[in-house]
Amino acid sequence: MKLATWNVNSIRAREERLLAWLAVHQPDVLCLQELKVADEAFPSDALRSAGYHAAVHGQKTYNGVAILSRVPAEDVTRGFGDHGDDSQSRLISAQIAGVHVLSAYFPNGSEVGSDKWLYKLDWMKRLRGYLDRCDPRRPLALCGDFNVAPEARDVHDPKAWEASVLFHPEARAALESIRAWGFVDTFRMHHPEPGRFSWWDYRMLAFPKNNGLRIDHVFASELLAKSCTAASIDREQRKGKQPSDHAPVLAEF
DNA sequence: ATGGCCAATTTTATTGGA
Numbered sequence: 001m002k003l004a005t006w007n008v009n010s011i012r013a014r015e016e017r018l019l020a021w022l023a024v025h026q027p028d029v030l031c032l033q034e035l036k037v038a039d040e041a042f043p044s045d046a047l048r049s050a051g052y053h054a055a056v057h058g059q060k061t062y063n064g065v066a067i068l069s070r071v072p073a074e075d076v077t078r079g080f081g082d083h084g085d086d087s088q089s090r091l092i093s094a095q096i097a098g099v100h101v102l103s104a105y106f107p108n109g110s111e112v113g114s115d116k117w118l119y120k121l122d123w124m125k126r127l128r129g130y131l132d133r134c135d136p137r138r139p140l141a142l143c144g145d146f147n148v149a150p151e152a153r154d155v156h157d158p159k160a161w162e163a164s165v166l167f168h169p170e171a172r173a174a175l176e177s178i179r180a181w182g183f184v185d186t187f188r189m190h191h192p193e194p195g196r197f198s199w200w201d202y203r204m205l206a207f208p209k210n211n212g213l214r215i216d217h218v219f220a221s222e223l224l225a226k227s228c229t230a231a232s233i234d235r236e237q238r239k240g241k242q243p244s245d246h247a248p249v250l251a252e253f
Numbered sequence: 254a255t256g257g258c259c260a261a262t263t264t265t266a267t268t269g270g271a
Contacts, residue, residue: 009270010260034270036261061261062269108271116269147271166271201271202258210255215271239255245271 001097001253005031005143005218006237007105007199007246011064012036014244015043021237021248022050028070029096030248031103031143035064035089042066059089065103065144069096080130090123091130099224099253100134104144109165117165120147124174128181136182139224145199145216145246148175150185153194154214166213184225186218186251191231198233199246207238218251227253 004027008014011032022030030052035042039058047054052068057078067073073094079086090105104127109120134140148171152158161167179185187196197212206212220228230252238247 013260108269110269110271145271164271199271200255205255205257208255208257213271235255242259245259 002027003029003141003218004248004250005216006248007033007145007216007244009034009244010036011043019046019050029101030068032066033103033105033145035066036061037064055092055094057089057092063089063105065089065092065105067092067094067101067103071097080126082126082129084126098139100138100140102142104142106145106147108147112165112168121170121174124178128178131181136221137223140221141224142183142219146175147215148172149213149215150175156211166215182222183219184222186220186225186228186231189228189231196233198249200238202245216246216249218249224253
């Protein structure tokens with residue numbers, strides 16, 4: 001199974017690029033984040049013509065996640081399904097070919113200490129709670145824009161970024177708590193070197209200078225990870241006209 | 254080449270992203 005995740009930063013702005021990418025890479029599953037559209041404006045027909053079913057959890061203007069798959073998704077759920085606030089569309093899950101796939105768009109958190117920062121930390125706690133209701137012995141893939149770089153080797157300037165919401169020690173601790181549920185970071189199974197990023201700021205020539213962060217991940221449950229044969233980041237997609245600020249991340253099982 | 258923010262909306266400014 002070829003599994004990918006991509007924060008497209010608006011599906012409407014990226015539709016043409018997305019369709020071209022699907023035609024070339026033909027993943028079995030693609031998790032999408034930051035759709036920025038309501039369900040009714042999602043381009044389901046164009047994707048269907050390209051050979052993909054879509055399970056969508058959209059939202060106007062902000063957020064929005066989806067799971068595309070060659071075979072229809074089963075048992076689709078949206079949000080955490082706990083007693084908390086599910087008004088932001090940041091999580092969708094489905095069963096695809098025996099794998100429990102999650103497409104997650106973690107909150108950014110804005111500034112450390114802000115309300116959004118507290119929301120981010122709380123959201124990550126709720127995700128751990130959601131996972132605690134899943135069976136860790138079954139194949140599960142947590143994919144998406146985590147908005148957290150796990151380690152110093154995932155950040156171009158770790159000292160400078162430590163004060164930011166994307167690499168703050170508290171955010172990293174919250175991510176480690178999620179990983180400790182029983183995940184393996186599939187990219188790091190195959191690529192230990194520093195300087196491999198999935199997001200680059202649109203500003204200040206960040207991409208040409210490779211001033212990026214690795215904040216998009218495919219986390220596989222430990223048993224599923226044993227069958228992971230390859231992983232990559234398609235930084236070609238950060239080039240050219242009208243790119244997303246994120247590149248697709250892939251894992252093969 | 255990989256190039257100096259981008260996208261949506263509340264649209265000619267503002268908000269949020271990361």
